Amino acid sequence: LLYIGMEYLRTNNLPLAKHFFHGAKALCPHDPAISNELGVVALRQADYHNAIQFFNNVLELFQRLPEKAPLKLVCESSVSNLGHTYVKLGEFSKAAHYFQLALTIKPNDPSTRAALAAVYHVLGGSYLHKAIEYYHMSLAIRPNDSFAAEMLTRAIKDVLDIDDPFDFPHRTLPYIFDDDRRTSHEDNLHDATMRDASPIRRVVPLPGDLV
Numbered sequence: 525l526l527y528i529g530m531e532y533l534r535t536n537n538l539p540l541a542k543h544f545f546h547g548a549k550a551l552c553p554h555d556p557a558i559s560n561e562l563g564v565v566a567l568r569q570a571d572y573h574n575a576i577q578f579f580n581n582v583l584e585l586f587q588r589l590p591e592k593a594p595l596k597l598v599c600e601s602s603v604s605n606l607g608h609t610y611v612k613l614g615e616f617s618k619a620a621h622y623f624q625l626a627l628t629i630k631p632n633d634p635s636t637r638a639a640l641a642a643v644y645h646v647l648g649g650s651y652l653h654k655a656i657e658y659y660h661m662s663l664a665i666r667p668n669d670s671f672a673a674e675m676l677t678r679a680i681k682d683v684l685d686i687d688d689p690f691d692f693p694h695r696t697l698p699y700i701f702d703d704d705r706r707t708s709h710e711d712n713l714h715d716a717t718m719r720d721a722s723p724i725r726r727v728v729p730l731p732g733d734l735v
Contacts, residue, residue, distance in 0.1 A: 525551065526558055538565055556582040556595070560602045567605065572613055579606045586629075600629040604636055607643075616643050634666035641672070645679050655679045 529544030542565050549558045563578030582602035589596050607622035623640040627633065641658035644651040659676035663669060 526555075526561065529561060533561065533565065533568075536568075538568055541565055554585070556585055556599055556602065560605065563602060563605055563609075567609055567612070570612075572609055575609045576606065579603075579609065596629055600626050600633075603629065604633075604639075607636075607639065611639075611643065616646050619643050620647070632665055634662045634669060634672075637662040637665070638669065638672045638675075641679075642675065645675065645682075648682075652679055652683050656683070 525544045525548035529541045529548060532538075532541035532544065542562070545558055545562045545565065548555070549562065552558060559578045559581040563575045563582075566572070566575035566578060579602040582599050583606065586596055586599035586603065589599075603622055604626040607619045607626065610616070610619035610622065620640060620643045623636055623643065626636050627640070630636065637658050641655045641662060644655035644658060656676060656679045659672050659679060662672045663676065666672070
C-alpha cells in the first residue's frame with residue numbers, strides 16, 4: 525500500500541496517495557516511512573498543521589532511538605521536511621533549527637546545507653556570514669550546484685552593500701523566496717531557491733528509483 529501511494533504521489537494524485545498511505549498506516553501505525561509520506565501529502569496540500577504533526581511523529585521516534593541506531597538515518601528525511609514546512613510558514617528560525625538537527629544526522633548533505641544557508645540569508649543581519657559559510661560548505665560537497673553558487677555571490681554582495689552587516693535588521697529577500705517561480709516537480713518544495721536547495725525528502729525510494 526505504501527508503494528502504491530508513493531506512485532500516486534509521484535503523479536500528483538494526492539487524494540489517492542493519501543487513501544493508500546492511510547491504509548498502510550492502519551496496518552503499520554508506527555512506520556516512519558508512512559508518516560513521512562503523509563506529511564509530504566499534507567505539505568503539498570498546504571495543510572501545514574497536519575504536515576508538522578506527521579513529521580513530528582517521526583521525530584518522536586527518532587528521539588527514542590539509541591544514539592547509533594540505523595533507523596535514525598531514515599528519520600533524517602522527516603527532520604529536514606520539518607524545516608521545509610516552517611519555511612513555508614515563514615518561521616525561519618524554526619526552519620534553521622530543524623535543518624541544523626538534520627545535519628547532525630547526515631552532516632555532509634549538500635542540499636540541507638544549502639537550505640540552511642538560504643534560511644540564514646533570509647534572516648539577514650549577522651546571519652549573512654553564516655549563509656556565506658554554509659553556501660561554501662554546500663559547494664565544497666557539490667561544486668556544480670548552480671543555485672548555491674549564485675546565492676553565494678548574492679550573499680557576498682548583500683554583505684558589501686551594507687555598512688555594518690551585524691547591525692542590519694531582519695529582512696525577507698524576494699529573490700530567495702519568490703512565489704512566482706514555484707515549480708510543481710515532486711522533489712521541489714518552495715520556489716526557485718528551495719528547488720535546488722531543499723527537496724522534500726523520501727524515507728524510502730520508489731521501486732522505479734532503484735537501480
